Amino acid sequence: MNAEVGNMAGLVLLGVLALAAGGCACVVWAERGGPRWVRYVATVTLAASELVRRSGKNRRRSLNRSTGDGD
Structure with missing residues (x-):
């Protein structure tokens, strides 16, 4: 069962x-200057990377705020 989960996780990572x-x-x-669909995919890719x-x-x-309160 664990091997199946590992294989599935590997496939998901490979897909990403x-x-x-x-x-x-x-x-x-x-x-x-590629075709229109390439420009669309590029726009989506750049927007996802910005997110x-x-x-x-x-x-x-948020991590810096939580660790800096203790001094």
């Missing part, structure tokens, strides 16, 4: 990696 790599390729292609970046910043800020 493939989507990220494809999105990055579309961003580069869109910069060089992830902001989420990380907010998480770090």
Whole structure:
């Protein structure tokens, strides 16, 4: 049973990696004037990366506030 869960997690991670790599390729292609669907995928990829970046910043800020109160 644990091997099945590990295999599934590996497949999910591989899928996420493939989507990220494809999105990055579309961003580069869109910069060089690719077709409309590539520009759309590039826009979605850049928006998703911005959301992830902001989420990380907010998480770090909340961690800094909680650890700095004890002095």
